[in-house]
Amino acid sequence: MRSSLGRRLPVMADVAKEAGVSHQTVSRVLNDHPNVRSETRARVLEAIDKLGYRRNLVARALVTKHSGTLGVVSFDTTLYGPASTVYGIERAARSAGYFVSIVSLRSIDRAGVRDALDYLVDQGVDGIVVVAPQRSAAQTLADLPLGIPTVAVEGGEAGEVCVVCVDQVAGGRLATEHLLSLGHETVWHVSGPSDWLEAEGRVSGWRAALEQAGREAPRPLAGDWSPRSGYEAGRSLASMKNVTAVFVANDQMALGVLRAFTEQGVRVPEQVSVVGFDDIPESEFFSPPLTTIRQDFDAVGRHSIEVLVRQLEGGTEERERLVVPPTFVRRVSTALA
Amino acid sequence: MRSSLGRRLPVMADVAKEAGVSHQTVSRVLNDHPNVRSETRARVLEAIDKLGYRRNLVARALVTKHSGTLGVVSFDTTLYGPASTVYGIERAARSAGYFVSIVSLRSIDRAGVRDALDYLVDQGVDGIVVVAPQRSAAQTLADLPLGIPTVAVEGGEAGEVCVVCVDQVAGGRLATEHLLSLGHETVWHVSGPSDWLEAEGRVSGWRAALEQAGREAPRPLAGDWSPRSGYEAGRSLASMKNVTAVFVANDQMALGVLRAFTEQGVRVPEQVSVVGFDDIPESEFFSPPLTTIRQDFDAVGRHSIEVLVRQLEGGTEERERLVVPPTFVRRVSTALA
DNA sequence: GGGCCGTTTGTTAACGTTCACAGTCAGGCC
DNA sequence: GGCCTGACTGTGAACGTTAACAAACGGCCC
Numbered sequence: 138m139r140s141s142l143g144r145r146l147p148v149m150a151d152v153a154k155e156a157g158v159s160h161q162t163v164s165r166v167l168n169d170h171p172n173v174r175s176e177t178r179a180r181v182l183e184a185i186d187k188l189g190y191r192r193n194l195v196a197r198a199l200v201t202k203h204s205g206t207l208g209v210v211s212f213d214t215t216l217y218g219p220a221s222t223v224y225g226i227e228r229a230a231r232s233a234g235y236f237v238s239i240v241s242l243r244s245i246d247r248a249g250v251r252d253a254l255d256y257l258v259d260q261g262v263d264g265i266v267v268v269a270p271q272r273s274a275a276q277t278l279a280d281l282p283l284g285i286p287t288v289a290v291e292g293g294e295a296g297e298v299c300v301v302c303v304d305q306v307a308g309g310r311l312a313t314e315h316l317l318s319l320g321h322e323t324v325w326h327v328s329g330p331s332d333w334l335e336a337e338g339r340v341s342g343w344r345a346a347l348e349q350a351g352r353e354a355p356r357p358l359a360g361d362w363s364p365r366s367g368y369e370a371g372r373s374l375a376s377m378k379n380v381t382a383v384f385v386a387n388d389q390m391a392l393g394v395l396r397a398f399t400e401q402g403v404r405v406p407e408q409v410s411v412v413g414f415d416d417i418p419e420s421e422f423f424s425p426p427l428t429t430i431r432q433d434f435d436a437v438g439r440h441s442i443e444v445l446v447r448q449l450e451g452g453t454e455e456r457e458r459l460v461v462p463p464t465f466v467r468r469v470s471t472a473l474a
Numbered sequence: 475m476r477s478s479l480g481r482r483l484p485v486m487a488d489v490a491k492e493a494g495v496s497h498q499t500v501s502r503v504l505n506d507h508p509n510v511r512s513e514t515r516a517r518v519l520e521a522i523d524k525l526g527y528r529r530n531l532v533a534r535a536l537v538t539k540h541s542g543t544l545g546v547v548s549f550d551t552t553l554y555g556p557a558s559t560v561y562g563i564e565r566a567a568r569s570a571g572y573f574v575s576i577v578s579l580r581s582i583d584r585a586g587v588r589d590a591l592d593y594l595v596d597q598g599v600d601g602i603v604v605v606a607p608q609r610s611a612a613q614t615l616a617d618l619p620l621g622i623p624t625v626a627v628e629g630g631e632a633g634e635v636c637v638v639c640v641d642q643v644a645g646g647r648l649a650t651e652h653l654l655s656l657g658h659e660t661v662w663h664v665s666g667p668s669d670w671l672e673a674e675g676r677v678s679g680w681r682a683a684l685e686q687a688g689r690e691a692p693r694p695l696a697g698d699w700s701p702r703s704g705y706e707a708g709r710s711l712a713s714m715k716n717v718t719a720v721f722v723a724n725d726q727m728a729l730g731v732l733r734a735f736t737e738q739g740v741r742v743p744e745q746v747s748v749v750g751f752d753d754i755p756e757s758e759f760f761s762p763p764l765t766t767i768r769q770d771f772d773a774v775g776r777h778s779i780e781v782l783v784r785q786l787e788g789g790t791e792e793r794e795r796l797v798v799p800p801t802f803v804r805r806v807s808t809a810l811a
Numbered sequence: 812g813g814g815c816c817g818t819t820t821g822t823t824a825a826c827g828t829t830c831a832c833a834g835t836c837a838g839g840c841c
Numbered sequence: 842g843g844c845c846t847g848a849c850t851g852t853g854a855a856c857g858t859t860a861a862c863a864a865a866c867g868g869c870c871c
Contacts, residue, residue, distance in 0.1 A: 148856090149857065159821045159822075160821095160857090160858085162819090162820065164858070164859060164860095165819095165820090172818055172820085173820090192596070192857090193536075193598070193858065194596055194597055194858095195535045195541065195856090196536050196826090196856070196857035196858040198532045199530075199826050199827070199856090199857080200825075200858055200859045201826090201858085201860095202826080206575070213561075214561050214564075215554075215557055215561050220551060220552055223551070224550075224551050227576060227577070227578045228580070231577065236593070236597055237575065238573055238576075239575075239576050240564070240574075241561055243565070259528055260573055261530070363755065364756055364758065364759040365758075365759075392756055392759045392760075393759050396760075396761060396763075399761050418726070419729055419756060422701040422705055422730050422733040423729075423733075424732070424736050485826090485827055485828085486828070487827080495851085497827090497828085497851095498850075498851065498852080499849090499850060501829060501830095505829085508848095509847090509848055509849055510850085511848085511850090514849085514850085530827055530828065532827080532828090533828040533856090534827080534828055535828090536829095536856050537830080537855075537856050538828085538856090539856085
């Protein structure tokens with residue numbers, strides 16, 4: 138592989154010989170040990186520079202038992218939410234001095250998660266972040282104690298591990314209460330897939346807000362996060378006559394709903410008010426610009442690494458639980474009833 | 475760290491003792507060497523199972539000099555294009571038996587790319603995929619021969635390394651020719667940031683198609699891929715009177731353009747036709763559904779791993795160049811002039 | 812001058828694999 | 842019977858680093 142240039146890469150011993158010291162002294166310089174004479178240190182650094190030496194992290198990991206790598210398990214990183222979260226995780230990890238190894242799952246079943254975790258543990262990661270938005274994934278995680286610090290993102294009650302998540306229930310409430318405050322009799326809901334904890338939380342928040350206001354909760358329409366499923370739900374809603382307010386569980390489906398309404402001649406917000414969830418970069422430019430609930434994915438990613446690193450370096454055993462509040466973003470897709 | 479259970483993890487020697495063989499025989503079983511008596515193999519496997527032994531990949535990497543990990547350098551994995559590409563890369567890599575370590579850059583400058591590459595090489599990756607859509611990144615890549623197999627995605631002419639990319643020029647042509655064929659006198663263009671090779675390719679394709687048809691190319695309006703920049707370009711375009719056809723360099727900006735047009739009372743496609751680029755999942759549900767040029771990001775990711783693995787395992791030294799053609803997707807945002 | 816302590820350095824042994832080589836054993840052939 | 846061959850197994854030495862311990866040295870105090 139490195140056959141092109143016959144000379145092998147320099148190792149610590151080469152540096153040691155060049156600097157006229159022992160390899161251990163080189164190691165000490167590299168690891169900032171205090172007891173090295175500054176003149177010696179300078180000579181070593183010079184030798185390192187001259188030979189173009191780079192320390193072999195694999196050998197280091199073998200003896201220290203720390204690879205300096207964190208594992209991330211995620212589901213469909215094509216979706217805006219997971220993608221943003223993983224992005225936040227990666228940046229936070231790197232600035233904390235860790236590498237990130239990623240496994241993206243296409244479907245989340247027990248075996249898939251189990252494999253992904255084994256895969257990462259085998260590779261020698263120091264800790265793991267699992268973006269586990271599905272009930273099944275969270276449960277799997279709860280079941281298998283894997284003897285390695287782990288943080289679940291959006292992981293519900295996930296057993297023994299730490300959890301960082303956005304308060305989905307509060308988000309659902311926020312959306313619903315806003316619509317009720319505008320004078321709507323009730324609020325319809327297009328939900329995410331029932332297996333997703335996020336979808337479930339939003340349903341709960343929606344239902345709670347309705348109950349608190351003494352309103353009947355209509356039967357929610359189930360979607361799968363995709364614009365198409367929102368579109369189909371939108372067609373159903375457009376054909377009903379008493380619908381004046383809809384809370385859609387994410388912005389992509391809300392786009393589909395808006396499209397269906399437009400096609401059917403239902404005007405938003407004049408006839409029906411619509412609220413989304415996520416605040417993707419596009420939603421400000423929908424027709425009409427979408428009122429929505431913003432999730433701070435970046436913060437979620439950052440916090441998950443903070444928790445993990447604290448566990449890794451501080452050695453705290455307690456299981457933390459960190460909740461990030463969602464925020465309400467008013468645009469023009471909602472109006473008085 | 476593993477302090478909770480005092481017992482240390484079993485190693486090869488433990489398995490060997492349990493099975494009554496030498497550690498080397500265990501190694502042979504693990505690596506599917508042919509010359510092991512099947513009865514011995516069974517005994518070893520049984521011991522492995524009994525002890526719950528897992529091979530230490532770090533130790534293995536130290537001696538074989540292969541970590542089984544590929545590095546990926548990418549820019550802003552929040553954008554749909556990079557996110558999808560990285561997703562494709564990850565899946566392809568895993569099914570080829572490799573792990574993936576990711577570094578996401580916030581901004582791409584020479585130092586950033588250089589650091590990211592060093593970082594990955596230090597970690598001992600076997601090969602690297604750089605998603606380098608910006609001219610500066612591609613150039614950096616071209617400059618530094620890093621003695622490790624590398625593939626550039628969207629990397630232009632990138633020096634000595636292999637390149638996998640979508641034919642952006644063809645895409646720009648496709649979009650422009652479609653609009654011209656509908657009878658439009660000329661086609662305006664909202665471009666991506668000038669430092670991006672993709673943006674540049676689309677401009678070239680657009681200009682070439684216009685020239686070939688003997689039309690004057692208007693001055694392109696510069697965007698930054700964001701819906702907002704598209705919105706601003708859209709406002710400018712709406713204020714001009716001779717604009718009947720616009721080719722927008724990505725779907726997100728096209729959404730902004732559509733929004734601006736709607737606000738200004740410009741009807742699409744009746745008064746102005748709009749074509750986007752990428753075919754993000756949302757664009758089918760824009761108002762109106764967007765005619766666009768589809769990029770197969772998944773294929774790009776897959777191919778980049780194919781090329782890399784071929785280089786890694788086949789040992790071919792030649793620099794491949796693989797171009798994925800874009801496809802035209804007709805929806806309803808375009809109509810006869 | 813002797814003993815002790817702190818700083819600096821070197822020596823040796825891990826870490827858990829794979830590789831190179833050397834056995835051992837049975838069977839086949841002359 | 843002796844020798845060769847092929848299948849199977851074991852032994853020792855890497856790989857490149859850090860950890861543990863030991864040694865050398867100077868300074869300080871009594």
